[in-house]
Amino acid sequence: GAVVSQHPSRVICKSGTSVKIECRSLDFQATTMFWYRQFPKKSLMLMATSNEGSKATYEQGVEKDKFLINHASLTLSTLTVTSAHPEDSSFYICSAINRGAIYFGEGSWLTVV
């Protein structure tokens, strides 16, 4: 099946700094990727839809200036958490669609200290 890879799997950053998470489709092209956030013991909440070559579509309540999404190629979308705060600590996971099936990345644990 298709593979979606995320990097890094775990990252610790200091408050006020920015951190970038990458989502790659390894063996297919994805014009659209999705970014989710999952707090401990909670469900996956869609943050935004990443569109190749155009602006991302953000869900209500998600700050687009804080969570920057770039989808510069058909195989890579990046999520940058800017000016990170401890409350941004969470599990971030991306997904992409290939041939009618949804594939998730491994997820990235972000801890802001």
Next chain:
Amino acid sequence: GENVEQHPSTLSVQEGDSAVIKCTYSDSASNYFPWYKQELGKRPQLIIDIRSNVGEKKDQRIAVTLNKTAKHFSLHITETQPEDSAVYFCAASIEVAAGNKLTFGGGTRVLVKP
């Protein structure tokens, strides 16, 4: 937008018994309903899905039923085993295509006791 409710939030069953998780959705246009199993710190894994043109689908010990009229769908796991312990999520979507997003239920934490 779509809203998916999932019950129960936790489910404890004895090994060998059956487990049933129920979900309701709000958007009658939704026609794709996947179920995911997620272990702690891991990505969700698709275990079964159903499209609105069928009412039931089975894969070994796992089955899903769909009632479009009532807008609810259920996951049935028979002969549960300890390795079935995980968090299960239902989801709903309008087709599986670029730009069509999944809306997840709140999740059910299943514990299978040996």
